[in-house]
Amino acid sequence: MNTAARPSTPLIPELDTPLPRVTDPTGLLKWIGSVDHKQIGIMYMVTSFVFFLFGGVEALLMRLQLSQPRFSFLTPQDYDQIFTMHGTTMIFLVIMPMLIGFAIYFVPLMIGANDIAFPRFNALSYWLFLFGGLLLYYSFIGGGAPDAGWFAYAPLSSEFNFTANAGMNYWGVSLAATGIGTIGSAVNLMVTIWTLRAPGMTLRRLPLFVWMVMLNNVLILAALPALNSTFVMVLFDRLLHANFFHVPSGGQPLLYQHSFWSFGHPEVYIMILPAWGMISEVIPVFARRPIFGYNFVAGATVAILLLSLLVWGHHMFTAGMGQTLDIAFGISSMMIAVPTGIKVFNWTYTTWKASIHFTTSMLFALAFLLQFTIGGVTGVMFASFPVDWQMEDSYFVIAHLHYVLMGGSAFALWAGIYYWFPKITGRMMDERLGRWNFALAFIGFNVAFMPQHFLGMIGMARRIYTYPDLPYWHLLNLISSIGAAVLAIAVLVFIWNLIYSYLHGRVAGDNPWDAFTLEWATASPPAVHSFEQVPPVRSRRPIWDLNHPDRADWKNPEAVRGI
């Protein structure tokens, strides 16, 4: 058993003394000048939640416009900017940074470290993200928002002839800035996990959330540079007539697609891996038993990481790549279903012979299982490329990706917020409001997005601002819009719950859920110096061991086999 995981001479100096500060700030300055991973984590979460509200309002505007055929609430110019900003916001300014915020806050706590490896670099990453996002939104008043869709295919996106306003320039510059911030946080978290683990916290004892964050960072480092190079090519084409994608000068539109999706598909996993990690923490705690098949959940994630770098072409089955590439990308995309299935089955069987507490957090996690699986099943259909030829770019894709990102990542985040809010604020979230939040979100989400599968099957294209009154198009769109409104109410209930619980919630105590991992050994909220003393780590569940000494994992040969 390896109890000395940390090298004898640490790469990163131990943060025994607080970092130097100009003054001892209070109020807003305390936040702006902060290099504390917990404060920066909270700033990530709050900022991305504000962007979530922006993206949500954009979604509601779209659903209002689509609620009736030939409706003239929005012009196509408005609609194109709004759907582009909705997608861009939700992906780059909400899901990614929200997950990163959780990682920044909890990874050091979960591995028994007192801060992140490079605290000032951490602050830089956050400010790059914030100002990148602000720059993107400034485009609305600075000459028009981007209007070529979140994946902005060239030559539509790369030539002023086709996208005449300045929006696509803002898009390239601002997302490159947030992208550099993301790469920075990935480096930071990676070094933290590799070098600052408490004694005894071997890689095979890492909480699964930390495992998934670690793999996520590998993906970020592999994928984001491809994205940033794509931005550079688009900006060079637009501003310097560089002709990467200008066809009459020999440019290649498919080069854009290969370049973008070689980032874009790993990105899908960047947006789900930490969410899987949250599910892997929440379900065992509320099922009161260890995760089923830890090794398989962790190992399957490694397989997914490797495969996810080889599947980008499945976004291009209708681009005319030729059947050889169609077959190659079809095979790799189908293969990814196997490890994903392993994970889903393991989460499901964690409820086997358990003692399930139906907290709001657990309800969101269970809804995640169902919804993510529906998105996964439709995903396998897209890997079978003749089906993709039919369903690609229709509302079936919109339904699929929202089942993965909204029904998947967002529901996992909700589970994570209800689970960790007591640790962050020291107060419990209100369970009664939480149940309303869950019920409205579950119903609203499924009513909004299930009909979109059918809209795709009857031929509705994505990204159209209006449509003719063909049979069932109006009805299904109206149902979808009603679902979106219910979902909006769920978000309002959630905000009310956040405010109410922050002010009046029941005081949580250090470990209100009797949870298993190291962050629950700190105070709620944790002190600036999180750990005075890190509890001994002898198994995957150090706090379970501490609180249940007679049933401790490290005494159970089955639990510590090979670790």
Next chain:
Amino acid sequence: MFSHSVLNPMSPQGQAISNLFIFLMIAAGALFAGLPLTLAYTLPKYRHRPGQGDPPQTYGVLKMELVWTTIPILLLIGVFGATISTMRIAQPNAIKTVDLTVIGHQWWWEYRYPNGVVAANILHIPTGRRLNVALKSADVIHSFWVPELNGKMDAVPGQTNSLWLEADKPGIYEGACVEFCGTGHAWMRLSVVAQPPAQFDAWLRQQARPARQPSTAMQKAGARLFAQYACASCHLLRGRPSNTHLGSKAVVIAPDLTHFASRPFFGGGVLDNTPANLVTWLHDPNLVKQGVHMPNFQLTPSQIHELTAYLESLT
């Protein structure tokens, strides 16, 4: 609901894909039905009851891991086989002879037949024959999709993609551009009119004729306006003297109007082709279809009526 959908196809290609789609839904559904079924069993049975302590701490069962690794692999091998055989039926890898060229424009479709006929938005095809379609774009990426007939294929500038198009039965099949291509994307719709071969041949012969001469005074005034306002610098009228300087190699900017009155709709589907709608359109095209490249010629109401009379006579 699915009478006009990918699940009610009207061609061998569409049928093959539909079969694959249904097979996948059943296979994936059967596999993942295990999940809600398991939860339906475990959630009520293993719910926490007051006073109950923590359950036995178990860590996984290797045999079950192997089962749910192996079964999906076997299933996916089957899916892969079905995928390949569907692929062979549904789409060509490359085509040798071209029966029809489809060109995507912002925001309308141009169809070129081997005999020189050029049509827009409404595509006529003969039933029972598999057409080799070459797909091109004049500007940005578009995508040609008729859900009842076959999967979609992108029209990418600088590249020729290929597609098979076939219809078993006569009928009108709705379709659209499905790759976002700019402001007018929503109104880049199309329809495919499948006709028995004899009827199709008659249509093709009719369309090969030059534009009809104006006969009434209104139509003649409209024809003069058409030349005067340089409509012909974008819209081809085959057989009219005003545009003889545009050879067949000219860059096509806007739909060929030689047989405009024979089309059931115009503007990429934004309006049905009626004289009243054409009046609305000519009054200000951008008000009807935002983003459209056709300028507003500031025509007077009488000019609009003369042009309408002429264009609606072009059967």
